[in-house]
Amino acid sequence: MKIGIVVFPGTNRERDMAQAFQVASGQAPEMLWHQQDNVDGFDLIVLPGGFSFGDYLRSGAMAAHSPIMRAVRQFAEKGGYVLGVCNGFQLLTEAQMLPGALLRNAGMRFLAQDCHLKVEGRDSVFTAGWKSGAVFRAPLAHGDGNYTASRDVLDRLEGEGRVAFRYCDAAGRVKDDDEHINMNGSARSIAGVLSENRRVCGLMPHPENLTEEILGGTDGLPLFSGILEALG
Amino acid sequence: MKVRVFVYLKKGVLDPQGKAVEHALHSLGFNNASDVRISRVVDLHIKTTEAEEAKKQGEKMARALLANEVIEDFYVEVSA
Numbered sequence: 648m649k650i651g652i653v654v655f656p657g658t659n660r661e662r663d664m665a666q667a668f669q670v671a672s673g674q675a676p677e678m679l680w681h682q683q684d685n686v687d688g689f690d691l692i693v694l695p696g697g698f699s700f701g702d703y704l705r706s707g708a709m710a711a712h713s714p715i716m717r718a719v720r721q722f723a724e725k726g727g728y729v730l731g732v733c734n735g736f737q738l739l740t741e742a743q744m745l746p747g748a749l750l751r752n753a754g755m756r757f758l759a760q761d762c763h764l765k766v767e768g769r770d771s772v773f774t775a776g777w778k779s780g781a782v783f784r785a786p787l788a789h790g791d792g793n794y795t796a797s798r799d800v801l802d803r804l805e806g807e808g809r810v811a812f813r814y815c816d817a818a819g820r821v822k823d824d825d826e827h828i829n830m831n832g833s834a835r836s837i838a839g840v841l842s843e844n845r846r847v848c849g850l851m852p853h854p855e856n857l858t859e860e861i862l863g864g865t866d867g868l869p870l871f872s873g874i875l876e877a878l879g
Numbered sequence: 880m881k882v883r884v885f886v887y888l889k890k891g892v893l894d895p896q897g898k899a900v901e902h903a904l905h906s907l908g909f910n911n912a913s914d915v916r917i918s919r920v921v922d923l924h925i926k927t928t929e930a931e932e933a934k935k936q937g938e939k940m941a942r943a944l945l946a947n948e949v950i951e952d953f954y955v956e957v958s959a
Contacts, residue, residue, distance in 0.1 A: 704944070704945070705947055708944065708947065712943075712944060740949070741947065746949075747949060748947055748949040748950045750892065750893065750895075750950060751894075751895050751896060752895065753893060753895055754895065755895045755896065755898075755899050793893070793895075795892065795893075795949075795950060796949070832893070832895075
């Protein structure tokens with residue numbers, strides 16, 4: 648299985664992402680520079696976290712128009728798998744490959760802490776590593792993670808089982824208006840969503856940073872082992 | 880032509896930055912300030928003498944990049 652990780656100027660989580668896939672598969676993904684204009688031959692493209700183009704204009708806005716994103720969009724339209732984490736999620740919404748947008752955190756502060764996520768998405772390789780309803784811990788680190796979309800879009804996402812992950816407490820309780828649980832103020836506590844064909848997934852927290860005991864736990868590993876198992 | 884693109888959050892979209900500034904204004908004694916919203920202005924120059932054409936291009940740019948229409952609205956002003 649061939650995995651490519653896209654690197655933009657200002658990306659800073661590409662090594663963490665590569666390490667997570669290395670741990671799960673024993674194989675190192677390939678790094679792809681943003682000026683590259685094709686992604687032929689890859690099975691999965693990953694857009695990692697960071698501050699692409701310094702978050703100028705809006706987080707992910709500049710990166711969404713870089714040469715490689717044209718190729719990634721075509722790749723996705725042909726049924727390719729794409730995972731975006733943190734800045735990668737912001738980028739996917741800016742590129743209109745996922746619905747909604749990520750606003751400034753409701754409390755204005757940059758958040759760097761652990762959160763808990765409830766796995767809700769159905770029938771996707773990105774949630775295949777968990778049982779539906781499972782709860783896991785993940786670090787998060789972002790200033791713009793407040794997910795928003797129109798009510799129609801939110802209803803549709805929920806109705807189609809396309810809310811992949813939701814913020815919750817350690818016991819799995821979801822509370823939209825509790826800033827200790829839904830810390831960035833996201834609409835309906837949404838932390839991650841799936842595209843219509845369920846092959847594009849974006850989420851704000853960083854499961855890649857909890858994939859080895861030496862990092863403090865392996866709570867995030869099922870994301871990677873699940874993808875690898877599902878895609879063979 | 881000089882083109883000025885105003886980009887602002889749609890009505891109903893939470894603006895935590897505006898809220899924080901509003902609180903700061905209150906603590907400075909401007910207690911009657913309310914509904915503070917922070918917007919963005921993009922100034923640029925377009926090589927044309929046609930105001931209509933400049934405006935059209937400014938709007939195109941706003942749709943393509945300068946505004947995110949999921950959360951933002953915009954309008955364009957043109958001057959010589």
